[in-house]
Amino acid sequence: MATSTPQTLDADLANLHAQLAHLRHRRANLSTALLAHPNTSTLLNTNRPRGVQKPAHRSAASLISKQQKHTTHSLHRALAGCTAYKVQDPDPHAVDSGRVLGVQIEVFIEGAFLPPYHILLNRPYATYPQTLKIHKHTLPPCIPLAQLARKHLPQPNKNDGSEPVQDLQKLVRAVRWEAQSWHLRVAAVERLREEAGLGEDEEVGIMQGLDVDANPSEMLNGYVAPAKAGPRRKGRIVTVDSDRAVTVVSIEWMGGLGVKMRVKKDGEVEKGVARWRSGERDERTERAVLGRIEGVVERLGGRR
Amino acid sequence: MAPRGGLSVPTNGVLGHSLRVPTTNTELVRALSRLRREALISIVLQWLDKKHRDFCRPYLYADHDPDDAENEHLEYDPPAQGLEELKEVYEGYQRGKGSRKEVVDRVLYGDWRHGISLYQLAMVEERLLLEHPTSHKWYGKRLVRKQDKEPGVEPSDYTDDFPRFQVATFLQSLANRLAPLMKAHYYFTRQKNMHKGMGLTLLRVFMHDSPYNTEQSLQDVQPQVSGGSNTSKAVWVAFPDSSPFVYLSISTSPGQRVGSEVLSLQKLLYDAVPHALSKPFKRYEFQDTKLHTRSLEALLSLRGSGGSNAAPGGWSIFVDNKLNQNTLDFGINPPSGDAIKKSKPPNPDSTHDGVDKENNSRTTKRGRRDAVLDDAEPAESPASKRLKQVAEGRFGNSGIVGDGMTLERVEVRIDDAFPANVVSAALDEEDIQTPIPAARKSKAHGRPSRPSELDRPADDLANTPGAGSADWRPDVRVTFYGSHVFAGIRQLVEKGVVDGERMPGWMTGEAGVSIGVVKDGKIRTRKNNV
Numbered sequence: 001m002a003t004s005t006p007q008t009l010d011a012d013l014a015n016l017h018a019q020l021a022h023l024r025h026r027r028a029n030l031s032t033a034l035l036a037h038p039n040t041s042t043l044l045n046t047n048r049p050r051g052v053q054k055p056a057h058r059s060a061a062s063l064i065s066k067q068q069k070h071t072t073h074s075l076h077r078a079l080a081g082c083t084a085y086k087v088q089d090p091d092p093h094a095v096d097s098g099r100v101l102g103v104q105i106e107v108f109i110e111g112a113f114l115p116p117y118h119i120l121l122n123r124p125y126a127t128y129p130q131t132l133k134i135h136k137h138t139l140p141p142c143i144p145l146a147q148l149a150r151k152h153l154p155q156p157n158k159n160d161g162s163e164p165v166q167d168l169q170k171l172v173r174a175v176r177w178e179a180q181s182w183h184l185r186v187a188a189v190e191r192l193r194e195e196a197g198l199g200e201d202e203e204v205g206i207m208q209g210l211d212v213d214a215n216p217s218e219m220l221n222g223y224v225a226p227a228k229a230g231p232r233r234k235g236r237i238v239t240v241d242s243d244r245a246v247t248v249v250s251i252e253w254m255g256g257l258g259v260k261m262r263v264k265k266d267g268e269v270e271k272g273v274a275r276w277r278s279g280e281r282d283e284r285t286e287r288a289v290l291g292r293i294e295g296v297v298e299r300l301g302g303r304r
Numbered sequence: 305m306a307p308r309g310g311l312s313v314p315t316n317g318v319l320g321h322s323l324r325v326p327t328t329n330t331e332l333v334r335a336l337s338r339l340r341r342e343a344l345i346s347i348v349l350q351w352l353d354k355k356h357r358d359f360c361r362p363y364l365y366a367d368h369d370p371d372d373a374e375n376e377h378l379e380y381d382p383p384a385q386g387l388e389e390l391k392e393v394y395e396g397y398q399r400g401k402g403s404r405k406e407v408v409d410r411v412l413y414g415d416w417r418h419g420i421s422l423y424q425l426a427m428v429e430e431r432l433l434l435e436h437p438t439s440h441k442w443y444g445k446r447l448v449r450k451q452d453k454e455p456g457v458e459p460s461d462y463t464d465d466f467p468r469f470q471v472a473t474f475l476q477s478l479a480n481r482l483a484p485l486m487k488a489h490y491y492f493t494r495q496k497n498m499h500k501g502m503g504l505t506l507l508r509v510f511m512h513d514s515p516y517n518t519e520q521s522l523q524d525v526q527p528q529v530s531g532g533s534n535t536s537k538a539v540w541v542a543f544p545d546s547s548p549f550v551y552l553s554i555s556t557s558p559g560q561r562v563g564s565e566v567l568s569l570q571k572l573l574y575d576a577v578p579h580a581l582s583k584p585f586k587r588y589e590f591q592d593t594k595l596h597t598r599s600l601e602a603l604l605s606l607r608g609s610g611g612s613n614a615a616p617g618g619w620s621i622f623v624d625n626k627l628n629q630n631t632l633d634f635g636i637n638p639p640s641g642d643a644i645k646k647s648k649p650p651n652p653d654s655t656h657d658g659v660d661k662e663n664n665s666r667t668t669k670r671g672r673r674d675a676v677l678d679d680a681e682p683a684e685s686p687a688s689k690r691l692k693q694v695a696e697g698r699f700g701n702s703g704i705v706g707d708g709m710t711l712e713r714v715e716v717r718i719d720d721a722f723p724a725n726v727v728s729a730a731l732d733e734e735d736i737q738t739p740i741p742a743a744r745k746s747k748a749h750g751r752p753s754r755p756s757e758l759d760r761p762a763d764d765l766a767n768t769p770g771a772g773s774a775d776w777r778p779d780v781r782v783t784f785y786g787s788h789v790f791a792g793i794r795q796l797v798e799k800g801v802v803d804g805e806r807m808p809g810w811m812t813g814e815a816g817v818s819i820g821v822v823k824d825g826k827i828r829t830r831k832n833n834v
Contacts, residue, residue, distance in 0.1 A: 091809030093825025113631040138611040244546035
């Protein structure tokens with residue numbers, strides 16, 4: 001069009017790009033569906049004259065077998081949750097000539113798989129060729145991998161010469177449980193934050209249990225303050241916060257009430273302590289927090 | 305200056321936020337002059353903000369005493385009438401009038417002529433820290449349980465039990481511990497998203513070597529301290545969210561010498577931090593993690609709360625999950641190769657292809673997928689393409705210029721036995737025949753005269769076999785020094801200078817340390833730290 005301006009051209013371009021991306025995605029979907037269909041390979045084989053093998057046939061057959069392998073692999077990942085694989089360490093000085101066993105642990109949360117976690121094991125001991133040791137891993141420190149490894153994957157002791165009894169399956173199962181429950185707790189706190197009407201970003205500077213800008217000398221001396229009498233208003237919730245491992249969740253209200261609760265690994269609130277800013281305990285709130293973590297805000301009447 | 309009345313009594317208190325240091329303080333003037341103009345104006349506006357106003361009170365008309373002979377700076381006389389007026393003045397600066405110098409002068413000799421409060425000073429230093437992230441040297445420390453003999457507890461159970469960090473309790477405990485030794489001003493700040501969503505709590509401790517916590521004592525100390533020995537009195541301690549690590553800063557400003565009394569104050573503080581985190585029957589102490597760097601990002605990635613702690617260097621491909629599709633993605637077309645970064649243009653005159661032919665059968669890739677870089681430029685010669693693949697296989701996604709994970713100085717001691725065939729053949733040429741082929745590339749630095757962390761223990765030294773025997777271990781140390789050491793080694797691999805296939809693993813940074821001892825091609829690590 002003669003009347004087109006740079007703006008409309010840009011918009012057209014963006015539109016075309018979006019269409020292209022959509023079509024590419026659709027093509028990939030269709031080809032996957034076609035390749036994975038059980039009838040495809042039968043049709044290919046029946047329509048082919050005996051003894052003649054054209055290059056097109058060969059490549060189609062290889063594509064189908066590739067797809068089958070990938071489907072099996074993905075299904076195993078999705079359904080079993082833990083997949084073992086082999087890795088070759090390129091380091092020329094690596095122990096056991098660089099043979100590494102990897103275990104991939106899937107975490108499924110809110111209808112999607114997260115990027116998996118990996119544990120990489122090697123066999124560093126010359127005297128115990130079957131004894132595994134965790135070489136590298138990608139789990140965050142809030143998952144107690146080291147404790148679990150001590151329990152299920154004990155290392156040989158210098159004092160007694162016996163080979164330690166290791167159970168990799170138990171270790172992997174325990175780690176998967178820890179990772180999955182951690183992500184469930186994180187998601188639960190995220191939902192609490194939404195229920196309380198808080199956005200993604202709180203103001204930088206609000207910290208657990210402390211007004212950052214308080215004068216340290218006042219703060220240090222201000223622990224024992226007389227409780228003020230009279231009814232109080234909670235107001236709306238200003239923060240819902242947790243530590244990274246989500247073992248402690250704290251909620252604070254505008255009116256100066258704060259509750260901290262201890263959450264068990266399976267998401268059960270075990271204990272809660274509620275205090276007004278003056279230091280006075282609020283037992284009604286403390287009783288209300290006990291139970292599942294998911295409904296805490298609702299139980300406390302904290303909806304907007 | 306004569307004492308202005310008021311009683312100075314040695315106390316156990318801390319220095320309050322609103323105590324003021326005189327505007328002639330060298331540390332203060334230097335800090336202010338290092339700020340950019342925009343940062344300076346925004347920070348002044350923050351001071352005037354309702355939230356911080358109480359601790360940053362400017363000199364207003366109400367404080368003005370016309371008879372006071374000390375008011376020689378007539379330029380800014382008379383002082384502003386109110387906070388709103390001041391705010392307008394600085395908003396005017398923000399719109400682009402006045403130079404940086406003018407703003408600094410107005411702050412120091414005009415609106416805050418009676419002194420800048422400790423709180424303001426802390427805010428300035430916080431801004432400096434965030435704007436110049438490499439201005440401090442950080443030491444990564446790990447909190448471990450003290451190896452006391454407690455009944456029923458295995459010593460190895462101590463390693464990864466770390467304390468809960470609660471700011472108010474920690475601060476109270478720390479202040480109690482330090483109060484008899486020095487007076488200090490504490491300033492906490494929190495960064496929500498320093499690196500990949502990891503939060504960091506920063507504590508600034510301004511140490512004041514005096515038994516008094518009055519403004520007077522802050523002013524009195526000024527004339528005695530000449531030069532720069534005062535500069536390092538403020539140190540930072542950083543606590544990454546729920547991880548067993550703590551970072552300690554050593555402030556290093558070029559050309560400044562740190563006095564011994566300041567060092568001893570720092571040491572007192574560093575000793576007090578694990579004590580303040582301890583509680584009865586749970587005592588903690590610091591363990592060095594052998595990682596010193598100027599980059600907080602590198603620390604957060606290698607000693608932080610994410611999953612990258614135990615998978616540094618080439619193993620980072622497992623953290624970024626580059627070798628996998630999503631589990632529910634059933635298509636067999638691999639994700640597009642656009643994500644793979646190119647760090648360097650190809651080197652056309654690279655002719656070192658002799659090494660490549662030797663062992664083509666050896667795999668240099670980690671992982672199962674044989675994802676090959678298909679999208680290499682056509683101009684690239686096969687040799688340099690191969691070298692890039694080797695580098696990609698060894699380094700993964702690490703060691704890329706500009707990724708922020710900079711280690712500036714990596715020191716290792718090679719503790720392997722000297723190769724026997726070399727010993728017998730050319731004993732007097734040992735200085736050019738180093739066991740590691742890459743050693744000659746290291747920049748030759750003068751050996752520091754002071755004792756290094758790499759020095760062998762004395763009893764170890766005593767029974768070292770001498771030269772000529774089969775088990776001779778000479779004291780060979782290699783120091784890599786530069787803006788980003790492992791990116792540099794990666795580039796050398798890509799150019800073919802370092803043989804990427806025979807290079808030991810620690811040269812890819814997969815040990816995650818900046819100082820260490822190499823034995824059998826591996827950096828020795830502490831036991832039981834998973």
